[in-house]
Amino acid sequence: MxxxxxxxxxxxxxxxxxxxxxxxxxxxxxxxxxVAFLGPNGAGKSTSFRMLTTLLxxxxxxALVAGRDVQxxxxxxxxxxxxxxxxxxxxxxxxVTDELLTQGRIYGLSRSEARRRSGELLESLDLGPxxxxxAGKLSGGQRRRLDIAIALVxxxxxxxxxxxxxxLDPQSRADVWGHIGRLHEEFDTTIFFSTHYLEEADQWAKRxxxxxxxxxxxxxxxxxxxxNLAGDRITITVGxxxxxKNAAEIAERMEAPREVTVDGTKVTLRMSRGDAVLPEFVxxxxxxxxxxxxAELWRPTLDDVFLALTGRTLRESELxxxxxxxxxxxxx
Amino acid sequence: xxxxxxDTGIAFTREITPELRYPTTIVLSMMTPLIFLGLFGPLLTxxxxxxxxxxxxxxxxxFLPGIVVLLALTGTAGAGAGLLNESLSGSxxxxxxxxMNRLAMLLGRTLKEIVTLNAQALLLILILLPTDFRLYFxxxxxxxxxxxxxxxxxxxxxxxxxAVSKSQTVFYGxxxxxxxxxxxxxxxxxxxxxxPGWLHTISRFNPAxxxxxxxxxxxxxxxxxxxxxxxxxxxxxxxAVGLYLGGRAMTRVTL
Ligand SMILES: Nc1ncnc2c1ncn2[C@@H]1O[C@H](COP(=O)(O)OP(=O)(O)O)[C@@H](O)[C@H]1O
Ligand SMILES: [Mg+2]
Numbered sequence: 194m195x196x197x198x199x200x201x202x203x204x205x206x207x208x209x210x211x212x213x214x215x216x217x218x219x220x221x222x223x224x225x226x227x228v229a230f231l232g233p234n235g236a237g238k239s240t241s242f243r244m245l246t247t248l249l250x251x252x253x254x255x256a257l258v259a260g261r262d263v264q265x266x267x268x269x270x271x272x273x274x275x276x277x278x279x280x281x282x283x284x285x286x287x288x289v290t291d292e293l294l295t296q297g298r299i300y301g302l303s304r305s306e307a308r309r310r311s312g313e314l315l316e317s318l319d320l321g322p323x324x325x326x327x328a329g330k331l332s333g334g335q336r337r338r339l340d341i342a343i344a345l346v347x348x349x350x351x352x353x354x355x356x357x358x359x360x361l362d363p364q365s366r367a368d369v370w371g372h373i374g375r376l377h378e379e380f381d382t383t384i385f386f387s388t389h390y391l392e393e394a395d396q397w398a399k400r401x402x403x404x405x406x407x408x409x410x411x412x413x414x415x416x417x418x419x420x421n422l423a424g425d426r427i428t429i430t431v432g433x434x435x436x437x438k439n440a441a442e443i444a445e446r447m448e449a450p451r452e453v454t455v456d457g458t459k460v461t462l463r464m465s466r467g468d469a470v471l472p473e474f475v476x477x478x479x480x481x482x483x484x485x486x487x488a489e490l491w492r493p494t495l496d497d498v499f500l501a502l503t504g505r506t507l508r509e510s511e512l513x514x515x516x517x518x519x520x521x522x523x524x525x
Numbered sequence: 526x527x528x529x530x531x532d533t534g535i536a537f538t539r540e541i542t543p544e545l546r547y548p549t550t551i552v553l554s555m556m557t558p559l560i561f562l563g564l565f566g567p568l569l570t571x572x573x574x575x576x577x578x579x580x581x582x583x584x585x586x587x588f589l590p591g592i593v594v595l596l597a598l599t600g601t602a603g604a605g606a607g608l609l610n611e612s613l614s615g616s617x618x619x620x621x622x623x624x625m626n627r628l629a630m631l632l633g634r635t636l637k638e639i640v641t642l643n644a645q646a647l648l649l650i651l652i653l654l655p656t657d658f659r660l661y662f663x664x665x666x667x668x669x670x671x672x673x674x675x676x677x678x679x680x681x682x683x684x685x686x687x688a689v690s691k692s693q694t695v696f697y698g699x700x701x702x703x704x705x706x707x708x709x710x711x712x713x714x715x716x717x718x719x720x721p722g723w724l725h726t727i728s729r730f731n732p733a734x735x736x737x738x739x740x741x742x743x744x745x746x747x748x749x750x751x752x753x754x755x756x757x758x759x760x761x762x763x764x765a766v767g768l769y770l771g772g773r774a775m776t777r778v779t780l
Contacts (some may be wrong), residue, residue: 216600243779243780246622247622248618248621248779248780249779249780268624271622271624272624273625274622276619276622278615278618278619278622280613280614280615280618281614281615281616282615282616282618282619284544284611284614284616284621285610285614285616286607286615287539287543288542288543288546291539291542291543295535295538295539296623298531298535298536298623299532299620299623299624299625300623327543340619343619344619363612385604403759440661525580
């Protein structure tokens, strides 16, 4: 569905300064996948999406989207994809139904087909009572649902969602994700969404591409990323430093741990599948007569994956970006 | 080609629908010309140099054609503001990702501006009908057609500016800078004949000047006046330039 080779894009910001927003993207996404594009603000997610959706010509490289080259045949690509931009898709001064009808007509539906389709979408996205309201008078969550409805009018097989839930309250976020999940399940729609919320990538994506400073730095299922790049952690406390030393020796003899550290009466083990290791470890301690006072299993989030990959947490990256971002460019 | 025609229709329908729902916006957006008509018009009685048509004709006969051109220069020339808002908010981007014909996006929007402009012009004529203003039907009709051609150019140029400027500051800055002299030096409010020589010379480089003179002739049914020809040339010229630049801007626009 999506195949890119060395796709890059730079922007000239001052006379001699340019920003390399995307530096060599190689992505392969197949029919029916649900993929997250995870990275901090300014990582290059939107710029990548704009190239893939024909809004922005690449500086170099190639991209095939839904079987067509974005530069050679942009119109064919546009006919085959749906796109939810980072801004407001529906115009402020237009009524909800009118925008849906316009979109239907653009994709070649007859007036009556367009009306039927917009009725369906109003219902399935819970917008029915708002049909005659101007888009500018909707709440954030309602407006986002309308934008999604607009992107779905022509039943695209491939959907790009740029930060579909950013700026929404938790209830609306859950709502929006319910709809997106259903779309993927029921119609086998290929979905590529960007987010800087790790929980969102973790919970909804079947595959996560981590992007930082214009490069994809990891690509796997959320489970594998966490197991391979961050790992679980078991921490136990014992009564005396003596016991701690014994416990550490026992841990070293076990197969699983990658790393064992002792800090006073505290022993920490790093490994994958901590849930299976913990009971085994406690039994081994018992058998050796070492009494564990507390035991704690800690499982990683994608933030730990990001930390392992870049040495920074996602949240730190966001702050950096805010400070670095002196231009008044609005990522509309 | 069929795509161009249907998409122009779709774009036009999208733009005209809110206006048809709230027709008062048509009146609200013509406040400047209305104020000039109401407050400035009465001052003109007895000002020399305003005679057009028959001796002793109403000063409205001179004033209205200028005001009609002013409608285009204040209203149609600002049409890009709507597109600019859409491009900053994200809805223009949404349309650009659809297979909609790019030139049709320009034509549909421009067409809507033309309809608005003509509705406003007709409204002004209706307002003046009870006065001593005399309506020359055929001349007025041709005058409105010429005005529409001119407005196609002005509207398209405004959309071009919106598509390339990407910020309110740039758009309104350039718009004011070009629009203000265009209005002042066109003789819509005062006759350029009484201006000092240098000002008069500058005004001869303003296409709107020729349009205003042509409208004044047409609104009294004087088809034979040479200004009609010059006005037609100026209008077609502006339309051609506007459509060329606008079409180019739309096909190449990136956000
Ligand atoms: N039109 C533009 N002009 C200049 N710089 C841009 C433009 N668009 C994006 N950038 C820069 O490119 C980088 C990537 O931006 P973007 O793709 O929007 O990131 P993300 O969507 O991941 O937050 C940022 O540093 C941003 O400031
Ligand atoms: Mg973005």
